[in-house]
Amino acid sequence: MLTIRSEQSADVAAVFEVHRAAFGTDAEARLVDRLRGAGNARVSQVAELGEKIVGHVLFSPVSLVTPTATHSGLGLAPVAVLPAYQRRGIGSALIREGLAECRRQNCPFVVVLGHPAYYPRFGFTRASARGIGNEYEADDAFMVLELQPGALPPGGGLVKYGAEFAEFA
Numbered sequence: 001m002l003t004i005r006s007e008q009s010a011d012v013a014a015v016f017e018v019h020r021a022a023f024g025t026d027a028e029a030r031l032v033d034r035l036r037g038a039g040n041a042r043v044s045q046v047a048e049l050g051e052k053i054v055g056h057v058l059f060s061p062v063s064l065v066t067p068t069a070t071h072s073g074l075g076l077a078p079v080a081v082l083p084a085y086q087r088r089g090i091g092s093a094l095i096r097e098g099l100a101e102c103r104r105q106n107c108p109f110v111v112v113l114g115h116p117a118y119y120p121r122f123g124f125t126r127a128s129a130r131g132i133g134n135e136y137e138a139d140d141a142f143m144v145l146e147l148q149p150g151a152l153p154p155g156g157g158l159v160k161y162g163a164e165f166a167e168f169a
Contacts, residue, residue, distance in 0.1 A: 002090065004097040007044040007056070012036075014053035015046065022080035027168055031078065034164040035060045042074055043101045047081065047090045055081040057094040059102055060164070062111055064132065066157035073109040073151070074102055075161055095122055099145070108151030109144055111159050116140045131156020 007015060012033075019029035035041050040060045047055030057079040064071040076098065081090045099122060102110055111127060112119050113136065124143035127134070130152055134142045142159075146152050 001049070002093060003048045004045055004093055005048065006101075007041070007046050011046055011053055015044075015056045018053060018056050018082055019078060019080045021082050022086075023078075028078040028080065031164060031168050032056070032058055034167075035162065038162070038164060040162050040164065042107075043098050043105065045094055045098050045101065047094050049085070054085040055079075055090045055094050057091075057098045059098055059107075059110065060162055062162070063160045064109070064153070064157045065160060066153050066155060069153070071108065071151070071153060071157070073111065073159075074107050075159075076110055076112040076114075077161075077165075092121070099123075099147075103147050106148070108148040109146050111142065111144050113138050113142050116143070119143050127159070132159060133157075134159045135161065 016029040019032060020026045041058055042061060043059035045057050046053045059074040059076050062073050062075040064073060079091055079094060112124055124145045126140060127142045127144040128139050130144060132144055
């Protein structure tokens with residue numbers, strides 16, 4: 001049976017391996033370690049089958065900068081499932097539960113830089129349609145989900161990720 005739960009300190013090595021195996025490199029795993037070490041793993045969920053961790057999702061702080069204010073939200077990145085367990089709905093379950101936890105923490109909005117055909121199923125829409133850009137100049141792949149009505153400024157702005165992402169850009 002699949003269980004989605006908050007990451008615990010005993011899960012660190014397994015989470016590293018999930019990302020390394022899913023992406024074929026340790027870059028995302030090192031990013032997770034850096035975000036966690038900086039205290040920026042605001043929502044970190046694991047998917048567990050039996051006693052085995054098979055997936056992980058992380059949400060970390062982002063800033064939406066406008067000419068007059070800075071708004072805080074969260075960015076979904078990264079999400080990974082062990083290759084042998086992919087295409088079974090585990091990633092979707094992680095994202096749904098992660099977003100539910102973001103709502104419980106009163107997060108106003110979440111952004112994601114990901115596949116434009118995948119993330120709309122969770123309610124994400126193209127951020128540029130709301131006038132929201134990002135440091136990476138991505139368009140179709142950069143999406144936003146407003147969790148609190150009116151949280152996004154009407155004029156849009158520029159989303160900036162945490163410094164931990166700069167090394168991996």
